[in-house]
Amino acid sequence: MIDVTTDADLEFTKTAIDTEGAEVSAAVAGESVRYRIEVADLGDSDAVGPITVVDRLPKGVSFTALAGTSTxxxxxVVDDADPQTVTFTLLSGDAGIVSGGSAPAIVFDVLVDPTVVHGATLTNTATVSSGTPDSNSDNDTDTAAVTVDREVDLAITKTHDADAVRIGDLLPFTLEVRNSGPSEATGLGVLRGRQRGRCHGRGDHRRAP
Structure with a gap:
């Protein structure tokens, strides 16, 4: 009698990339980040299905969609009970990876919340598994980290409702500050002079008297 054992060795690589596929290490609060996941079988045995990747998104990041031919x-599938957990499964459910082969790459987009603070590091961790034993689990998990920048675009509009002004009358003005940037602005300050109002710093949408 010969006892036959199987042993796959899944190698897992996760990378943050731009739309051209180049590796990146920065993200902007309020904008999308793209990730690429690559899985290969370095073992002597085929990795039988299901081939699953469980991705744990960091707080402040939400899954958007698969990109390109990954669909x-x-x-x-996003976990309803824990939206930070996304499970990817190779189609069909019984599909596997032959020894020495690789699976099609997973490319997907996430959205960074506009409120994520400037300078924060978002570390995304994912793990792959198959229906075949894998004696080397060291390369089954990988992480990809990006540092968040904030980008704001502040503008101020100064208006008044008076149709006619007489010398000595009080004239009320309304200063309206808008942020057209992707990131939340914080710490807004408005400098008011005799002729004009200026805004500076990073601030929330706010109306000043």
């Missing part, structure tokens, strides 16, 4: 090869 043809993978499914993506």
């Amino acid at each position: 043809d090869a993978w499914t993506a």
Whole structure:
């Protein structure tokens, strides 16, 4: 009698990338980040399905969608009870990876919340598994980290409702500050002079008297 054992060795790589596929290390609060996940079988045995990748998104990041041709090869399911957990499964559920082969890459987008603070590091961790034993678990998990920048675009409008002004009358003005940037602005300050109002700093949408 010969006892046959199987042993796959899944190698897992996760990278933050731009839309051209180049690796990046920065993200902007309020904008999307793209990730690429690559899975290969370095073991002597085929990795039988299901091939699943469980991705744990950091706080302040939400899953958007699979990108490009990834929709043809993978499914993506967000955990209703824990939206930070996304499970990718290779189509079909019984599909595997042959020894020495690799699966189609998973490319997907996430949205960074506009309120994530400037300079924060978002570390995304994911782990792959298959239906075949894997004696080397050291390369089954990988992380990708990005540092968050905030980008704001503040503008101020000064208006008044008076149709006619007489010398000595009080004239009320309304200063309206808008942020057209992708990130939340904080710490807004308005400098008012005799002729004009200026805004500076990073601030929330706010109307000043």
